[in-house]
Amino acid sequence: MYATSFVPGMDETIFTPAQLQKLDFHVECHLSTAFVTAKSKWVVPGSLLKSSKNDGKKGNITFAMPVTEKTTVTGVSVQMKNKRFSSGVVATKDTSNMKGKRFGRNTAAPLPSHPEVFALSIPGVPSGETVDVQVTYFQPLAFENGAYVFRAPCTLPDGSVHVNVSLAKVVSVMATSRSAYADAVQVFSPSHPIAIVQQGAGVTQVQLDPVKREQWRNTDFVMAMPVWGGDIAAAGVQQPPGLGDGDTRHSFAITIAPPKPEFVNPFPRDVIFLLDRSGSMGGGIMDAARGALIAGLKDLGPQDRFNVCAFDNLQVYFADDGLVDASGDSRDSAVRWANHHCQARGTTDIMTPLARSLEIFKKNARPGSVPFVFVITDGAVADEREICRFVKQSFKQAAKNGLPEGVTLPRVCTFGIGRYANHFFLKMLANIGRGMNGAAYSPKNVQPEMSELLHASRIPILTDIAVGIPDFKNGVEIYPSVVPDLFAGAPVMISGKCAGGLPQTIEIQVSISHLPHSAD
DSSP, X not given: OEXXXXXXXXXXXXXXEOEEEEEEEEEEEETTEEEEEEEEEEEOOGGGOOOTTOSSSEEEEEEEEEOOTTOEEEEEEEEOSSOEEEOOOOOGGGOTTOOXXXXXXXXXXXXXXXXXXXXXXEEEEETTOEEEEEEEEEEEOEEETTEEEEEEOOOOOTTSSOTTSOGGGTEEEEEEEEOSSSSOOOOBOSSSOEEEEEEETTEEEEEEOSTTGGGOOSSOEEEEEEOOOSSOEEEEEEEOOOTTOSOOSXXXXXXXXXOOGGGBOOOOEEEEEEEEOOXXXXXXXXXXXXXXXXXXXXXXXXXXXXXXXXXXXXEEESOTTSOEEOOHHHHHHHHHHHHHHOXXXXXXXXXXXXXXXXXXXXXXXXXXXXXXXXXXXXXXXXXXXXXXXXXXXXXXXXXXXXOOTTOOOOEEEEEEESTXXXXXXXXXXXXXXXXXXXXXXXXXXXXXXXXXXXXXXXXXXXXXXXXXXXXXXXXXXXXXXXXOOEETTBOEEEEEEETTOOOSOOEEEOSEEOOBTTXX
C-alpha cells in the first residue's frame, strides 16, 4: 500500500509505503492450481497524504500486488471506517448512470504502469485511516524440478514495517495442498520454516512455523510439492453440479504426472528455432532472447537434430539443407551464427518460416523422434487467423494422407515477449500444435522464462494422448480441446464437463510412448 503524491513541475509521482499491520495468506492448492485469498491491514499516516488542496487531510492511496502473466484476480474489496469499495464486472452499457468516485484501474489517479503489477487506486482516504484490503485470485502452479511450486508475493517494501517489529507478528501463511492421489501430499518450503497443521490421504496443510520465527526472511513464500516418482501416475477428480445449476453435467479434472527423467528412456528430438529479429526486438529484448536461444542449443543432446531461423520480413537459416546433428561442433557453430545473425531489423513475417519448417520436417522425417518448432516473437501480425488455419489444415491433411510408421506430427511451441505481442494468438497456435506456450512481459524475465520453456520440453514421454470418456448425448467438453503431450518437465492437466459423471475406469491412449525402464 502506497500513499501517492504528485511533484509539481517534475511530472513525477512519489509512492511512499504505508504502515503494514497484518498480511495473511490463505492458500488452497488443488491439483495444479492455487486459489488464494490475501488479507492485509494498513495505516496511512496523514503526513504522507497529498490531496488536491495539499492539506494532508485526505488523499488517494495505491494498492499494488506483484503478479505473473498467468494470474487471474477475481475480486478486490477495501474496508475503511465509513466507506467500503468492492470490485465487480459491469457491462459497459450499465455504467452510463453510475455516480461517485471511481475505484480501480481506470481512474485519473497515477498508477504504476507495469505488466507484472496489479494496481488499484483508492480515493479519499482520511488521515490516519486504517484500511483493510482483501484480494482473491488464482493461478496455475509452476512445475520446477519435478515439483509443483506456489509463490506468495509477500516481499515487503522498505519502510512498510517498523524496524522493531518482527515479521512473525505481521505475516502469516496457511496453505493446503490437495491432490487426486491417495497418498499424503509431500510439501516443503525452500524459503521459510513451515510446520504441518494436518496431513491425511491426498491432503497436507502447513503454516509458517511459529517456533522458528528467527528464521523468517523478508522474501516471497515458496511452497513446493514434489510429484516425480518411478513411474507415470494418472488420477482424476470430479464434482457434481450444484443445486439450481443450469448445467447438469459433472465437472472433472484429470492429471498425468511424469516420472523422474532417470527412469525414462530418452528418445531423439528434431528442433527448429524460429527467432523474431524484427526492429521491435532491439536492445535488451534481443540480447535476452538470443541468450535463451543459445541456452536451448546447448540443451540439445547428441541424439537430436536442429536448425535455426532468424526472421523478420526475410529469413536466414543456420543450415540451408534441413536439419543437422546436434554434435558439439555444430552447436558451437550455431552459437556463433546466432550472435552474428540474430540482430534486430525489419518487420515481422511468421507464416513463411513456419510453413518452411513444416516442409523441412516432412522431407526429413525420422521415425521415433518428435519434431518441434519454437516460435519466439514480440509482435502481432495481421495474418494470425490464417496462420492458425494453415497449421490446423496442414496437420489434418497429413493425418488424412497417413504418416509413415513411427513418424509424429510437429509440435508447435510459442513464446511471446512484451505487452504488444498477441499472446492469445500464440496460446491458440501452441494449442493447435500440441505444444507449450510461455511469455515474458519485461526484458529481465525473457531469458529465465524462455529457458524454462525450452528445458521443460527437453524430455518428451507420451505423445498423441487420447482420453477415453464416454460421450453421453454429446455432453463432453474438454479443455484444452487438443490434449497436450506429457514431458518430464510438464505434467498434463485436462479439465472439463461430462453428462452423468466420469466412469470408474478411464482409458488413456498414446501412439508413441517412452515409458520408464520398469514398464512393460
